[in-house]
Amino acid sequence: MVRIHLHPLGFEPRNTRLCGFFEFQLYALLNRAKQRSALFAPFTERRTHMPKLKNQLPKMCRDKNRAFAWHNGKRVYFGIWKSAEAAKNYRRFKAALLENPNLPCFGADRNSDILVLELASGFLGHIEPRTHKSHLSHFKQCIGFLVEVYGELSVNEFSPKKLKIVRSQMVKSGRLCRNQINDHITRIVRIF
Numbered sequence: 001m002v003r004i005h006l007h008p009l010g011f012e013p014r015n016t017r018l019c020g021f022f023e024f025q026l027y028a029l030l031n032r033a034k035q036r037s038a039l040f041a042p043f044t045e046r047r048t049h050m051p052k053l054k055n056q057l058p059k060m061c062r063d064k065n066r067a068f069a070w071h072n073g074k075r076v077y078f079g080i081w082k083s084a085e086a087a088k089n090y091r092r093f094k095a096a097l098l099e100n101p102n103l104p105c106f107g108a109d110r111n112s113d114i115l116v117l118e119l120a121s122g123f124l125g126h127i128e129p130r131t132h133k134s135h136l137s138h139f140k141q142c143i144g145f146l147v148e149v150y151g152e153l154s155v156n157e158f159s160p161k162k163l164k165i166v167r168s169q170m171v172k173s174g175r176l177c178r179n180q181i182n183d184h185i186t187r188i189v190r191i192f
Contacts, residue, residue, distance in 0.1 A: 057097055060090050069093065116158060117151040123191045142184035143191070145170050155192070163188065 058069035060078065067078040067086040076093060079086035120143045128136060149166050150158060166188065170181045 057094050060086075071097075114155045115151070116153050116155060117147050119155055120147055120151075120191060138183070139187055142187045145173075145184065146188055146191075158192065 058071055060067050060069050062068075062081050063075070065081050067081045067083075067090065068075045069078070069090065070076075071093075078089035078093065124136075124139065124143065127139065131139070146166055149169055150162055153162070163185065167181060167185055170176055170184060176184070
């Protein structure tokens, strides 16, 4: 049996009968182990401190052609990308966050005084020059159902439950099939 004891500088064979080939293999194995431990030491060391937290304001991002920023897990839209209006709204957003970093939701009450009727008429005025007549008639039909039931309701009070009631009114009318009702519901969602 060959006894090998550790030397501070590496392996030192005590048995002189150990072949030079095996001695070389042991030295090579030890050197590889030392190199591996030296290579992976920075990655396996534990951190002794917490990472530095960054309290930065949300950056303005681009979604297609709209400027927005993330706040409390939701997108806050500012306007058309690289427009003066978007820059002004973003500066106002940053100022509000600097004043109160724990702001629950920026701009949550901005539509509180708008009624569903006003929103629908504004939307029709917006899409009228850009939309074909047949599509425009579909929008007018679905807006008719919406305004008939919830025309005097505030936009913030309109919810998915109320959308289901509008859908049930479409079904009760008996004038539309299921595909048309589904298309009208998606058009109403686009309005909001």
